Ligand code: AMP
């Protein structure tokens with residue numbers, strides 16, 4: 403049997419990051435930057451007010467109180483967007499709005515709430531600290547600084563920053579297009595009635611969402627019966643829109659395991675037994691004129707899910723150009739005892755809780771690879787090394803975090 407690490411190394415080495423594209427920033431959502439982005443100007447680009455109020459000399463309002471306000475004449479009105487401004491002389495004030503540039507001379511902003519709101523002159527009833535409510539030029543970012551590095555995934559805040567530094571387009575690696583199909587003559591669409599011996603297809607939904615969560619544009623093709631010709635025709639039809647193909651089912655030793663039967667003949671997809679539980683039967687290779695990578699995952703839903711996490715997600719991250727490839731692992735103390743098969747790496751479904759300083763984990767459900775109910779209640783996978791067969795309660799284990807926010 404092949405080791406998990408050996409198989410992972412092989413699949414990761416067999417995929418290449420997608421070629422970069424120049425995209426409008428709104429279209430770059432979820433993509434990974436393929437260039438470093440530097441700020442062409444300071445952020446903020448100029449000193450500006452962080453409040454609606456009055457630009458003043460702090461010295462002019464020293465000692466102001468509600469009983470003895472300082473009264474200043476108001477020489478101007480500065481809305482956001484004002485261009486070059488005249489210097490204001492000492493003893494005077496200018497009305498200023500949030501985001502408007504500070505006039506030369508003034509060294510503080512007094513919020514309108516501390517004043518009578520006057521237009522020709524203003525009574526100010528509190529003293530001001532020099533510099534208060536002024537956002538200084540470059541206090542966020544200096545001109546020329548790299549604000550986003552190649553390899554950064556673009557979410558809302560990152561796209562906002564691109565816009566703030568004036569970028570309308572950006573060079574990114576595109577989101578991989580992933581085609582997902584399920585094989586099995588026993589499968590029916592959810593929403594349809596199930597007859598005797600039938601089950602609904604859950605894998606293609608699960609894997610499509612998993613691929614999207616990993617940053618792909620994923621297309622669910624759905625169910626393909628265990629028929630060699632239909633299978634090969636369906637895969638060939640889909641290659642046009644795929645950077646990666648994922649199938650599930652039909653890779654074990656059964657008489658009707660058509661994925662293995664059909665794709666083995668092509669000679670470009672290899673089927674192997676990987677020393678893991680769940681997920682032992684794995685297939686990986688390339689298919690079609692563009693040598694599109696294809697993963698053929700086992701049909702049992704938990705096996706398919708774990709295989710995705712262990713092999714497909716790292717390969718997707720490589721296509722994306724994202725690092726690190728692997729999910730974060732944390733060490734946690736297990737609350738329950740459980741066993742693990744000799745010679746296989748076990749990925750037990752877990753519930754990670756406790757605190758960041760003292761994480762604890764317990765198993766969720768048993769080892770059966772059909773246990774969808776317990777998979778959906780897990781937030782992590784407990785990774786048990788090949789050499790370990792007994793995990794006592796209270797021992798330290800490695801945990802792969804799937805989802806931090808589940809409760
Ligand atoms: P196979 O790998 O095709 O032998 O399938 C192994 C087990 O997983 C069988 O019990 C199948 O019925 C089940 N299975 C296969 N594909 C799916 C699917 N798409 N959704 C749910 N269960 C599946």
Ligand code: MG
Pocket residue numbers: 585586587651652659701
């Ligand atoms: Mg099957």
